[in-house]
Amino acid sequence: MNEEEEIRIGVFVCRCGVNIGGVVDCDEVARYAATLPGVVCTSVNKFTCSDSGQADIQEHIRKYNLNRVVVAACTPKTHEPTFRVCCEEAGLNQYLFEFVNIRDQCSWMHIWDHEGATKKAKDLVRMGVYRAKLLEPLEESEVAVDPNAVVIGAGVAGMQAAMDLGDMGFHVYLVEKEPSIGGRMARFDKVFPTNDCSICILGPKMVEVARNENIEIMSYAEVVEVEGFVGNFEVTIEHKPRYIDMDKCNGCAQCAEECPVEVPYDFNEGFGTRGAAYVPFPQAVPLRAVIDLENCLRSEGKKCNACTKACDRDAIDFSQEKRYSKVKAGVIIVAPGSVTYDPEQRNDYGYGIYDNVITTMEFERLLNADGPTEGHVIRASDCKEPMRLGFINCVGSRDIKTNVHCSGGVCCMFNMKNAILLKEKRPEISCYIFYIDIRAPFRGYDEFYNRARDIGIRFIRGRPSEVIELENGNLVIRAEDTLKGEVRNIEVDLVVLGTGIVPHKDIEKISKMLKIPRAADGLLMEAHPKLGPVDTVLEGVFVAGGASGPKDIPFAVAQGSGAASRAARLLVTGKTKIEGITAVSDESCIGCGLCVDVCPYGALTLDEKENRVMVVEAICKGCGTCAATCPVGAMEQRHFKNEQVEAQVKNLFTLA
Amino acid sequence: MEAKFEPRIVAFCCNWCSYAGADLAGVSRYQYPPGVRIVRVMCSGRVEPVFIFDAFKNGADGVIVTGCLPGDCHYVSGNLNAERRVEKTRKALEYLGLGAERLRLEWISASEGMKFAEVMRGFSEEIKELGPSPLKSQVKNE
Numbered sequence: 001m002n003e004e005e006e007i008r009i010g011v012f013v014c015r016c017g018v019n020i021g022g023v024v025d026c027d028e029v030a031r032y033a034a035t036l037p038g039v040v041c042t043s044v045n046k047f048t049c050s051d052s053g054q055a056d057i058q059e060h061i062r063k064y065n066l067n068r069v070v071v072a073a074c075t076p077k078t079h080e081p082t083f084r085v086c087c088e089e090a091g092l093n094q095y096l097f098e099f100v101n102i103r104d105q106c107s108w109m110h111i112w113d114h115e116g117a118t119k120k121a122k123d124l125v126r127m128g129v130y131r132a133k134l135l136e137p138l139e140e141s142e143v144a145v146d147p148n149a150v151v152i153g154a155g156v157a158g159m160q161a162a163m164d165l166g167d168m169g170f171h172v173y174l175v176e177k178e179p180s181i182g183g184r185m186a187r188f189d190k191v192f193p194t195n196d197c198s199i200c201i202l203g204p205k206m207v208e209v210a211r212n213e214n215i216e217i218m219s220y221a222e223v224v225e226v227e228g229f230v231g232n233f234e235v236t237i238e239h240k241p242r243y244i245d246m247d248k249c250n251g252c253a254q255c256a257e258e259c260p261v262e263v264p265y266d267f268n269e270g271f272g273t274r275g276a277a278y279v280p281f282p283q284a285v286p287l288r289a290v291i292d293l294e295n296c297l298r299s300e301g302k303k304c305n306a307c308t309k310a311c312d313r314d315a316i317d318f319s320q321e322k323r324y325s326k327v328k329a330g331v332i333i334v335a336p337g338s339v340t341y342d343p344e345q346r347n348d349y350g351y352g353i354y355d356n357v358i359t360t361m362e363f364e365r366l367l368n369a370d371g372p373t374e375g376h377v378i379r380a381s382d383c384k385e386p387m388r389l390g391f392i393n394c395v396g397s398r399d400i401k402t403n404v405h406c407s408g409g410v411c412c413m414f415n416m417k418n419a420i421l422l423k424e425k426r427p428e429i430s431c432y433i434f435y436i437d438i439r440a441p442f443r444g445y446d447e448f449y450n451r452a453r454d455i456g457i458r459f460i461r462g463r464p465s466e467v468i469e470l471e472n473g474n475l476v477i478r479a480e481d482t483l484k485g486e487v488r489n490i491e492v493d494l495v496v497l498g499t500g501i502v503p504h505k506d507i508e509k510i511s512k513m514l515k516i517p518r519a520a521d522g523l524l525m526e527a528h529p530k531l532g533p534v535d536t537v538l539e540g541v542f543v544a545g546g547a548s549g550p551k552d553i554p555f556a557v558a559q560g561s562g563a564a565s566r567a568a569r570l571l572v573t574g575k576t577k578i579e580g581i582t583a584v585s586d587e588s589c590i591g592c593g594l595c596v597d598v599c600p601y602g603a604l605t606l607d608e609k610e611n612r613v614m615v616v617e618a619i620c621k622g623c624g625t626c627a628a629t630c631p632v633g634a635m636e637q638r639h640f641k642n643e644q645v646e647a648q649v650k651n652l653f654t655l656a
Numbered sequence: 657m658e659a660k661f662e663p664r665i666v667a668f669c670c671n672w673c674s675y676a677g678a679d680l681a682g683v684s685r686y687q688y689p690p691g692v693r694i695v696r697v698m699c700s701g702r703v704e705p706v707f708i709f710d711a712f713k714n715g716a717d718g719v720i721v722t723g724c725l726p727g728d729c730h731y732v733s734g735n736l737n738a739e740r741r742v743e744k745t746r747k748a749l750e751y752l753g754l755g756a757e758r759l760r761l762e763w764i765s766a767s768e769g770m771k772f773a774e775v776m777r778g779f780s781e782e783i784k785e786l787g788p789s790p791l792k793s794q795v796k797n798e
Binding site (some may be wrong): 075111123124512600636650653 | 678691692699710715731733
């Protein structure tokens, strides 16, 4: 910007309907703004972000030849991009636009103090005007977007995202921690409200994923490091040794047959056993064996060769080691899913102590024809078929002692479905569901609830206080029936706990690795809960499925597709712009190198010959820590230069 | 000085966590006194001691620097730099006779709207107890 150029600022105050206008006297704010140095025009709009509001800004830019625009409205977090584009369209560099937050951080904060809020809004506008005067035009740099995508997690959401991107012609690395893709859905027996067989509908989809020539499945692998930025991520993947030659193995499971070790079978929720050598489940993709060395006799130093002998394809290979690979990707879709609450940690309702208290996921496996009991529901204490069952909802959810968050209706439906499956098969069995509220929100769900009541499942509204074990293994559920207003003691043969949905232990790791914040429930936070449900604050990184809140299957699938389409915008155009806010150094640099030490990205290098620090702008992410560290003011952060921030600080308050 | 002392608080907020937390406080209508003014920076690591001193020089009774929770910083470690700087600046404030307690550091995530409002209310109360900044009587209006 030319030094001599006269500063011509336009201030636009938004009423945001009554959101701002109902608290702050917007006309007074505009009148005050007009008195500030450099301000040549002001305008008050009902909705500045509307078409007419934006047209008003553009008209003023042209009419008054504005070279700075200040909008006092909601929050830059949602609306800065809108107004930046509006300014650019009218020929004003977008970085000459300044946002003043008088809604989220003013009118909404001080609803009952109209005078105080108006005074504050005036102060905030003054800060913005003084800062705007010092703003400088910046250019965004354009970067190429690598046409590959990384999808973390191959549950139903991740699979859908991978398939959509693969079908569009983009190469996808689908990274799954477990030896098979499929996620939680592969373990379900049936799915509500249709009572479809889960693996029967998921299995073909898993095969389709494997068949898609653009999808590279990396199973038994984990993303351990992500470097770079939108369009140019470099992702490090750790491949766990499977001790199986993937090209030779055909998944015949002969090795599993012969393996002398017995390990609780995780796929069946710990019911039954598998060998240390095993095939994850019959429909696994890739259908290959895996050897879990931790439980293998070889890890105890014993010389067992049972699997090697059993394999007629010579596929067992104990020489394999953990290896790492690096892939380049333009976008990342995060879909690691969530898990159900583990009641063992607190022995909720005697789980872990009483034989006949199980979780709903365990019950799911008992119902499954391919499960540990081939679909026969029996109880652990005497292997007898239970004739009276008590289902308890909201265990580890909506509970101040464990997890206050609701599982979004998923576990209401889950327990209800399992009760229906059993009752429809064996009408003589009594089923009681203890609930706080029934949440059956989507298409066909409420009808499903009615079906449950019609076939005679008893719903008791009340959270049980305790479960007492009798000598014969039977259990008494004690609860206040809040509709009847009396305490009920109901004897049952088996108790099934409807466990809530909680974050996967990997969520924290992923959140730290990618710098995606987590919400109060511990799950990943989307960019905007309403309008950016699959975006994250990180450009080029998207989230889908249970990782960002409890979801049923159709919701997870829709999010997978949603994330894929958001990601495809970048992949299709092959380029994107990155913020012009970077560090910049000048010749007053004394070459002390203090800034080099604090830069978390290695974007600064000390040129020994020149005795001056240089910024590699493509690596710099614009945090400004270097600028704060510089003892001589040679290092600056564009758009947040010392004088620009100080202009705000100096105008914080109206001094009496 | 007016009979009723309403503290003037400057909150430096980082773009990714605490500024979003402040917005969430607004969206959820968790109230705090209007004496609190927010200055947005990209990272709490950007906040220099000079900004803090300037805030006091320009009428602040208290300054609070807020950033992402340790380990969650959008820029890896900027918040830890902020922590070190705030610690040193507190010592300087103590030495200058302003009192270390007028400067505070808080980690507030983007999902902690309620915490943001609580912290601002609490800090405002503390400063109210302490009374106006001793510098205030010496500064004049521009």
